[in-house]
Amino acid sequence: MYAVLLAAGEGTRIRPLSSDVPKPMLPVADRPIVAHTADTAVEAGVDKLVVVVGYEGDAVRDYFGDSYRGVPVDYAVQRERAGTADAVAAARDHLTAEPFAVLNGDNLYDPDAIAHLFEVGPAVGAVRVDDPTNYGVLETADETVTGIVEKPDEPPSTLANAGVYVFPAQARNWLEVPASERGEREITDVLARVIEADTVRPVVLDRWLDVGRPWELLAANEWKLDELEPRLEGTVSDDAVVRGPVVVESGASVDAGVVLEGPVLIRSGASVGPNAYVRGATLVGEDAHVGHAVEVKNSVLMQGATVGHLSYVGDSVLGRDVNFGAGTTVANLRHDDEPVEHTVKGERVSTGRRKFGVVAGPEVKTGIDSSLAPGLALSANATTDPGEVVDRDR
Template identity: 75%
Template sequence: MQAVLLAAGEGTRIRPLSASLPKPMLPVADRPLVAHAADAAVDAGAEELVVVVGYGAETVRNYFGDDYRGVPVRYAVQDEQAGTADAVRAAREHLDGAFAVLNGDNLYDPEAVADLFESGPSVGAIRVDEPSNYGVLSTAGDAVTDIVEKPTDPPTDLANAGAYVFPAEAREWLDVPASERGEREITDVLARAVEEYDVSYVAMDRWLDVGRPWELLEANEWKLAELERDVRGEVHDDADLRGPVVVEEGATIDAGVVIEGPVLVRAGASVGPNAYVRGATLLGEDAHVGHSVEVKNSVVGEGSHVAHLSYVGDSVLGRNVNFGAGTNVANLRHDDEAVKLTVKGERISTGRRKFGVVVGDDAKTAINTSLNAGVTLSTGATTTPGEVVTRDR
C-alpha cells in the first residue's frame, strides 16, 4: 500500500520556529518530526511514500531523497494550503489502489498504525478527555458510523487522530467542497468512505498533534524517553553520564560535565567544561553548551550556543541562537498558574506549569539578559546588556 504524508504546511502557529524550516522538518529527537510518521508507515509495510510538499519543499525533499529506508519516495506539490483533502488531491496522479494518509506533524502509536494498515478502510482514534475540541467518531462496535467536527454533545470520547486508510475508489472523492473554515477537509472524504464502506477504527495508546511550540517540546519528551544509552562521541574521563544518554559520533563532552538522561547530544555538538544537562534535552548538531551552564528539558537547535553562566529550562531554541553570558530563563510563575505563550497574536495557556521561552533562529541575547517565562524572541531578535525581557519581541 502507498502512504501519503501531508507535509505542505508552514506551521503558522509554531512561528517563529518555522521561519527557515517547515513545521514537519523541526527536530524531534534524532530526526525531523515528519520522519516519525514516515517510520510508522514504513514499519507498517508501506510500499511507497508519497510526500505532499509546499512550504519549505526543498528541505523535505533533501531529507527523504527518492528512497527512505528502502522504500521509494515520490513527491506531490501543493501550491496553496487549501486543506488536507486538497493536499491528497495533489498526490492523486501517484495513487494506485488503497492508500493511507498520515499527517506529517503528528506522532502516532506505531503499533496502531500497523493495525490500521491491516484493517483498512480504517481511521486512527485517540481517547480524549474533552472530545468537543476535536473531530469525534460515532461508532457501532468496531465500525465508524459518522464523524462530527467539534460536537457540543460528543457521541464518544474517540477523537480523529489524523491517520487513515482509504479504499482505491476514494481517489475519485477528493474534490470535496470547502468547509465552513474554508478548507477542503480529508474528514469529508472519510465521511463518504463511512457511507459506502465498512470503516473500522483503531484506538491508539498515544498520539500527539504538534501545532504549537510547547507541543514540539512534548514531542521531544516523548521520543527522547525512548532513547537507549549509546555513547560514540568523545567523553572526558571526568564527565558523568547518567541514564539514557546518547552522544553521537563527532560530539564532545568535556571535563566536569554531568548529563542526566534522557539527553541526546547530536554530532558536532560540544558540552562543557563544567556544564549540567538534564533530560529530556536535545542538543542539536554543532550546538554548544559551555562552562557553568545548566540546560533542562529543552531543545537547543542546530548551531546554537549557550556558552557561559546561563540557565535554560523547558525552552525551545531555534537554529544559530546565541545566548550571551549570564542569560537566564524563568520557567515557573510564582502564582503557579500554567505559563502562557503568544500563538498568532493571542496569549494561550500552554497547560504547563513549567515552560520557559521560545527563541527564533539567529536571535542573540546580550550579557545578563533575563527572559521571563512565556516570552518569544522572534527570528534575529536581540536584547541589550542586563535587560529583563517580559514581552515578546
C-alpha cells in the same frame, strides 16, 4: 499500500520556529518529526511514500531523497495549501488502484496501532480523550464508524479523530470536496464519503501527539528521547558524569566536569562544557554549543544554537543558530504557580505546563546577563541588550 505524508504546511501556530523550515522538519530526537511519521508507515509495511510538500519543500526533499529505508519516495506539491483534502488531491497522480493511507507529517503515532490500522482498512485512527468537545469526534456502532462530528457540544463518543486514515482505492475519485466554512477542503469530508460507501473501522491509538505548538515540540522530544538506547560514541571526558539514558553521537564532545542526566541526546558536532549540567529530556542539536557552567534542562537546542557560559535555559526551544550571551537566564515558572501562557497566532493561551521557558526563533541573540520571562517568544533575528529584563514578546 501507499502512504501519503502531509508535509506542506508552514506551521503558523509554532512560529517563530517555522520561520525558515516547515514544521514537519523540526527536530524530534535524532530526526525531523516527519521522519518519525515515515518510520511508522515503513514499519507497517508500505510499498511507497508519497510526501506532499509546499512551504520550504526543498528541506523535505533533501532529507528523504528518492528512497527512505529501502522504500521509494515520490513528491507532490500542494501549491495553495487549501486544506487536507486538497493536499491529498495533490498526490492523486502518484496513487495506484490500491488502498492508500494518509498521515499527518507533524503527528507522532503509536506504531503498533498504525500497523493494525493498515491491516483492517478502510479505517480511521482515534484517541480517547476526556473532553472531546474540541475535536472531531467519531460516531460508532457495532465496531464501525458511522460518522464524524466537529467540536460537538454533546459528543457522541470519547473517540477523537487522530488524523490518520486508510482509504479504499476509489477514494482517489472523491477528493474534490467543497470548501468548508473556514474555506478549506477537509479530509473529513472525504472520510464521510468513504463511510457512506464502505465499512470503516475505528482503531484506537494508545499514544498520539499532534505537534502544533512549541510546547508540543517539547512533549514530542520527551517521548522520543526516552526511547533512545544509550551510547557514547563521541569524545567524553573521563571527568564527566553520565547518568541514565544518554546518547553522545560520533563527532560530539563532552568536556571535563560535565554532568549529563538522561534522557539526553548530544548530536554530532555539538560540544558541552566544561562544567555544564544538562538534564531532563534535552536535545543538543548538531553543531550546538553549551558553554562553561551552563545548565540546560528539558529543552531543545536546534542546529548551531549556542548558550554562553554561566547561563540557565529551562523548558525552552532555541531555534537554529540562536546565540544566548553569557549570563542569560530563562525563567520558566510563574510566581502564582499557574500554567505558563504563550502567544499563538496573536493570542495568549495556556500551555498547560507548570514550567515553560522561552521560544527563540532562528538567529536570536541575547546580550550578556539578559533575563527572559516565562512563556516569552523571540522572533527570528530578535536581540536583547546587555542586562535587559525582557517580559514581552519581541
